[in-house]
Amino acid sequence: MQYFVAVAEERHFGRAAARLGISQPPLSRAIRLLERRLGTELLERTSRGVRLTTSGEVLLRESRAALDAVAAAERRTRRAAGAEPLVLVVKAGATGRAIAALLDAHASEPEAGPVRLEPCGVGEQVRWLHDGRADVAILHLPHDEMAGLEFVELSHEPQVALLADWHDHATRDAITVAEFDALRATLPEPRWPGADGVVPDGPGPAVRDHGQLQALVALGQTTWLAPASCRDVLRADIAAVPVRDAPPITTVLAWPAHGTSDAVAHLVATAMRHARTTRDAARGEAADTGSARTS
């Protein structure tokens, strides 16, 4: 399956073989064998490379999930063996003080195990959960794909637009989504790395992390929507202007759905209590969320 995924992604036997560290003939044979076993053509061989058939598409999708599951099994068992800390993965550069408060709350629990905080690329957290590099993650709805995850809501916050502090709108109390879109339409779209880690071609500036993005914002070369709490980590020369009618961002603590270790359950329970108390403190309302949702 690993072999098939490599060929399907590279669309080329030679490159796939190189990536796998084997030579091309055994790879060809392995794929042929797989096709025999499944009783179907997975690839359409052309003289310039390879194309996926319909069943090939299905197998690619399913294989990725399966390989992730196998990798997760190995990683999680290894961590359990070494009594290593839970791994909590967060978007690099998006670690507000709310997360610090949650970790403090957890650390002050009597039976809490240690937690290791791990940063990752933008949007990579879900992958980390699925392939076992992380046990639990901080995600932001509606941006992240919650498929196959359970989660508990930590907080809701409005979105702000990030602008250079000398920008016309920078001193306003709030703007609208329409104004934000109009503003962004005048600027080239920054290009983020895709799921494969490679930055697509295009006119805009290439951006790899939040630091580079902030540099562009400060130069007036782009603008961006972010949850309000990002003010904690903003450069001084960037203004954050509330966007009145943008949908709110929900920060959630998420973990893989297919079974939960005691350590994860404990952290989640703490997070639910913590979210409830901070929300009560902030508004004095009865908590209406804070229960785990299966997604």
Added chain:
Amino acid sequence: MQYFVAVAEERHFGRAAARLGISQPPLSRAIRLLERRLGTELLERTSRGVRLTTSGEVLLRESRAALDAVAAAERRTRRAAGAEPLVLVVKAGATGRAIAALLDAHASEPEAGPVRLEPCGVGEQVRWLHDGRADVAILHLPHDEMAGLEFVELSHEPQVALLADWHDHATRDAITVAEFDALRATLPEPRWPGADGVVPDGPGPAVRDHGQLQALVALGQTTWLAPASCRDVLRADIAAVPVRDAPPITTVLAWPAHGTSDAVAHLVATAMRHARTTRDAARGEAADTGSARTS
């Protein structure tokens, strides 16, 4: 991993080997090798058998998920190859006319592919989705475990208590949960097969499907809660009495979260339209659900 799961479940190398169709020594070696590779003790060997260590528990949980994913990859690819119909799995004996209506609606769509309806044991649907025996399932919240699935709500319905028609309560308009519990407390609990397909020991009658359950109910030997639409499939000598304060049952159409084929997407879209129109017809309200939820 398959080997490890077998040993972990049997708690006995000899029986596990028999189940796997190999002899015991290679199995021992394979597990030892796995322990070396992961750098940890997975099993505690005693002279009477085998016990799981903490990391063993982790690996068992993760391995089950991984093996299901692999099996699913094979089955789904095979089905895609043969241009076979979508498999829709339902609880055996729980096929109300609502499902028939949904299938009719789908069949009358211009581009709808064929759908094969497959019955399964009680509570087995989720497993079928995870290991690829089914593409899509009818489930009932809050009974079924939605972890790792996406779903769309089809209908909500109150619960009814199933009683023999000669029972004292059988002619009442409604009863309460408290009354139902009191009633059930006087009767032995029927024993259902567990996840492993084996019926646990105990005092109550052993029950394997809804037919046997109905026979017991009609004899006054047990009682049961069910969604109201089960009246469609009830024997004539069983009364269904509404339970006023029981939580409503939500019927959902669910599918694996990690990626959706066109055929599944099409069925889901039809189901959403269908649910909305039937709900509108029933109540004349604006539809407040019907959007796919990622769980």
Added chain:
DNA sequence: CGGGCCGATACCCGCCGGGTATCGGCGGCG
């Protein structure tokens, strides 16, 4: 104290998965 159960070890074999060398077919370019 002895027998039987259970997992581990020793040892052998066949085949699967890897390697190199080479072929066949198709596109593109001179």
Added chain:
DNA sequence: CGCCGCCGATACCCGGCGGGTATCGGCCCG
């Protein structure tokens, strides 16, 4: 129009891994 180069398939060889049988060592129980 024909040749060259790229790409996947085939042929053939080898080593190691995964399977088998025979047997051992330790523990519980009678």
